[in-house]
Amino acid sequence: MGRTKDERRAPGMHDVARRAGVSHQTVSRVVNEMPNVRPATRARVLQAIADLGYRPNSAARALVTRRSGTIGVVTSGSMLWGPSSALLGVERAAREAGYFVSLASLGSDPAQVGSTLAHFHEQAVEGVIVIAPEASLQHVADPLLTEVPVVMIGAPPAPDSAVRTTSVDQEMGGRRATRYLIGLGHKQIHHVSGPLEWFDASLRVAGWRAELAAAGLPDGTLLVGDWTARSGYAAGVRIRELIHGRSPQAPTAVFAANDLMALGVIHALAEAGLSVPRDVSVVGFDDIPGADYFTPGLTTVRQDFEELGRRCIEILLEALRGEPSIVAPIAPQLIERASAASPRD
Amino acid sequence: MGRTKDERRAPGMHDVARRAGVSHQTVSRVVNEMPNVRPATRARVLQAIADLGYRPNSAARALVTRRSGTIGVVTSGSMLWGPSSALLGVERAAREAGYFVSLASLGSDPAQVGSTLAHFHEQAVEGVIVIAPEASLQHVADPLLTEVPVVMIGAPPAPDSAVRTTSVDQEMGGRRATRYLIGLGHKQIHHVSGPLEWFDASLRVAGWRAELAAAGLPDGTLLVGDWTARSGYAAGVRIRELIHGRSPQAPTAVFAANDLMALGVIHALAEAGLSVPRDVSVVGFDDIPGADYFTPGLTTVRQDFEELGRRCIEILLEALRGEPSIVAPIAPQLIERASAASPRD
DNA sequence: CTTTTTTGTCCGCAAAGTCGC
DNA sequence: AGCGACTTTGCGGACAAAAAA
Numbered sequence: 001m002g003r004t005k006d007e008r009r010a011p012g013m014h015d016v017a018r019r020a021g022v023s024h025q026t027v028s029r030v031v032n033e034m035p036n037v038r039p040a041t042r043a044r045v046l047q048a049i050a051d052l053g054y055r056p057n058s059a060a061r062a063l064v065t066r067r068s069g070t071i072g073v074v075t076s077g078s079m080l081w082g083p084s085s086a087l088l089g090v091e092r093a094a095r096e097a098g099y100f101v102s103l104a105s106l107g108s109d110p111a112q113v114g115s116t117l118a119h120f121h122e123q124a125v126e127g128v129i130v131i132a133p134e135a136s137l138q139h140v141a142d143p144l145l146t147e148v149p150v151v152m153i154g155a156p157p158a159p160d161s162a163v164r165t166t167s168v169d170q171e172m173g174g175r176r177a178t179r180y181l182i183g184l185g186h187k188q189i190h191h192v193s194g195p196l197e198w199f200d201a202s203l204r205v206a207g208w209r210a211e212l213a214a215a216g217l218p219d220g221t222l223l224v225g226d227w228t229a230r231s232g233y234a235a236g237v238r239i240r241e242l243i244h245g246r247s248p249q250a251p252t253a254v255f256a257a258n259d260l261m262a263l264g265v266i267h268a269l270a271e272a273g274l275s276v277p278r279d280v281s282v283v284g285f286d287d288i289p290g291a292d293y294f295t296p297g298l299t300t301v302r303q304d305f306e307e308l309g310r311r312c313i314e315i316l317l318e319a320l321r322g323e324p325s326i327v328a329p330i331a332p333q334l335i336e337r338a339s340a341a342s343p344r345d
Numbered sequence: 346m347g348r349t350k351d352e353r354r355a356p357g358m359h360d361v362a363r364r365a366g367v368s369h370q371t372v373s374r375v376v377n378e379m380p381n382v383r384p385a386t387r388a389r390v391l392q393a394i395a396d397l398g399y400r401p402n403s404a405a406r407a408l409v410t411r412r413s414g415t416i417g418v419v420t421s422g423s424m425l426w427g428p429s430s431a432l433l434g435v436e437r438a439a440r441e442a443g444y445f446v447s448l449a450s451l452g453s454d455p456a457q458v459g460s461t462l463a464h465f466h467e468q469a470v471e472g473v474i475v476i477a478p479e480a481s482l483q484h485v486a487d488p489l490l491t492e493v494p495v496v497m498i499g500a501p502p503a504p505d506s507a508v509r510t511t512s513v514d515q516e517m518g519g520r521r522a523t524r525y526l527i528g529l530g531h532k533q534i535h536h537v538s539g540p541l542e543w544f545d546a547s548l549r550v551a552g553w554r555a556e557l558a559a560a561g562l563p564d565g566t567l568l569v570g571d572w573t574a575r576s577g578y579a580a581g582v583r584i585r586e587l588i589h590g591r592s593p594q595a596p597t598a599v600f601a602a603n604d605l606m607a608l609g610v611i612h613a614l615a616e617a618g619l620s621v622p623r624d625v626s627v628v629g630f631d632d633i634p635g636a637d638y639f640t641p642g643l644t645t646v647r648q649d650f651e652e653l654g655r656r657c658i659e660i661l662l663e664a665l666r667g668e669p670s671i672v673a674p675i676a677p678q679l680i681e682r683a684s685a686a687s688p689r690d
Numbered sequence: 691c692t693t694t695t696t697t698g699t700c701c702g703c704a705a706a707g708t709c710g711c
Numbered sequence: 712a713g714c715g716a717c718t719t720t721g722c723g724g725a726c727a728a729a730a731a732a
Binding site: 357358359369370372373376377401402404405406407408409410 | 720721722723724
Binding site: 055056057058059060062063068070073077079080081084085087088091092095100101102103104105107116118119121122123124228229230232233259260263264266267270288289290292293294295 | 400401402403404405407408413415418422424425426429430432433436437440445446447448449450452461463464466467468469573574575577578604605608609611612615633634635637638639640
């Protein structure tokens with residue numbers, strides 16, 4: 001019921017075979033680029049395929065090969081700049097590799113996690129990529145692990161787990177941002193981090209700490225935010241209070257774990273008459289669109305999500321072939337703009 | 346080859362049938378909730394399904410039903426806030442409706458369009474949603490139209506085409522922004538638009554014009570940008586020149602077609618010592634994350650993408666059922682913040 | 691004994707694999 | 712080497728057979 005019956009069915013191998021005067025088997029061989037087909041025959045088949053506009057039916061193929069040709073991508077529900085860019089990169093790379101991409105976003109509801117996996121399982125995805133770098137989600141895909149390889153973006157490598165990972169080197173990002181500020185002469189560098197359950201967040205914290213220690217500087221104050229500009233603003237308010245109170249802990253520079261929070265920090269400082277970078281330097285993370293036109297233009301750390309996506313697929317393919325993967329995290333890049341400068345005193 | 350052979354195959358209907366002491370057909374009936382199965386039998390089957398952890402094989406089902414249970418979503422390659430939010434909304438709604446979502450992004454390469462559609466065709470998607478509201482892409486999905494319904498987000502309804510559309514009412518958005526500025530007492534209101542090939546862009550222009558006309562105000566100047574902060578900055582530079590030149594066309598307010606461009610405009614103005622909103626009021630569009638912490642907080646027009654996604658799927662389902670759709674565009678909402686105020690003089 | 695459930699058999703779907711010629 | 716016949720995959724549909732009413 002439903003469909004009009006007169007829609008002529010798409011041609012099948014059989015139709016192609018008849019038209020080319022061969023058996024459907026031979027068509028299969030041609031399509032799958034198997035050897036042992038005479039060039040002349042191959043040409044005839046190819047011609048017939050072109051004539052009929054034949055397209056292999058992926059359902060049938062999936063049925064018999066037990067491979068769906070699709071990979072599942074799980075994203076956390078929040079469409080922040082990072083995750084959505086990573087998604088795009090993954091999609092591109094996947095399609096280039098000839099895979100379909102099935103998307104599923106994750107609500108916070110844990111029941112949804114189960115249904116999402118069931119979803120993928122049902123669809124017989126050949127691999128899963130998780131773009132949800134929260135520690136709490138580290139194991140979302142584990143139930144599928146016995147069946148298909150899982151690659152998780154942004155999670156730390158876990159040698160004991162079969163989950164493969166890849167990421168931009170967040171710690172290095174944190175180090176680069178911090179080192180840059182140190183290089184400018186800053187000695188009190190605070191950090192506004194993301195939620196510490198996010199790997200990215202805690203790694204950036206680690207990088208910040210490590211670099212301070214390496215330079216022999218005292219620890220700065222850690223202010224924990226939640227990636228939003230609002231939380232950055234709240235941190236900024238605390239920072240400006242420290243400064244106005246001439247606290248010994250008043251920073252001359254702030255490293256924010258993403259650009260949105262950096263924006264909030266700058267806003268809070270500006271509101272109190274503090275100028276960036278004259279009074280306080282600020283470095284962000286991500287290089288979101290528009291960061292170059294914040295006031296002032298934001299010095300930040302950029303991640304190459306295209307590359308991340310590509311590498312992610314690469315690793316997944318390696319896993320599918322049963323090969324090991326070389327895991328070299330991607331180096332992020334510091335983008336110098338106007339929000340950081342040498343301290344005044 | 347490839348897989349280790351000892352992985353025990355997933356149970357099939359047949360296994361379930363044996364375990365429940367019925368035929369595989371009965372299992373099918375239970376699974377598909379067909380009538381004419383005795384409750385006792387149904388229970389036995391259900392039990393067997395649970396015991397074996399049986400999951401219907403979607404490839405086989407797709408093969409025989411000729412329905413894949415997936416819908417294809419095409420997005421333009423740019424992961425701006427709008428499109429990616431819409432994508433998320435669509436995905437949520439689709440999965441709630443029991444569909445898989447297959448994602449394909451579009452490069453600018455027209456050849457890619459073809460391969461994308463082939464991709465979807467191959468996968469036998471049951472419907473396609475296009476999130477690529479550029480006029481140039483209006484017909485990307487046409488080749489598929491004879492086969493499956495297509496819903497296009499943000500395109501104007503085309504009664505002659507089988508493509509269904511839904512959108513946030515962009516013209517109304519443009520009107521609301523403009524009316525708000527008029528209400529504040531502005532008489533020279535310029536507009537920084539997106540590329541006019543984008544429906545959203547030209548509709549916002551239309552709304553701006555219409556509202557100016559309705560208020561009996563002269564046309565403002567139209568500056569065409571490309572959605573980026575950089576282009577907004579360029580427009581801002583022209584605007585500040587007008588103001589400093591005391592041109593009769595100097596605006597007291599600017600309506601930017603997205604927040605990023607508004608950011609650029611503000612940046613250009615601030616650079617020249619012009620204060621927003623004291624010297625010039627600015628209204629944006631989208632309410633991107635962080636817009637509330639721009640300096641000043643950006644007055645903007647917000648679109649409900651969740652709702653958009655939901656409605657999109659709704660329409661697609663209606664199309665699938667052969668029902669007509671009521672197309673009521675979604676009303677966007679003006680968010681008042683600090684970037685617009687009454688003009689000084 | 692007829693009618694109405696309920697259940698099972700056979701076939702098709704569109705491709706791929708094995709073997710044999 | 713180059714090709715075709717037969718079988719397999721997991722599931723749903725049409726119809727028929729069996730069971731219940």
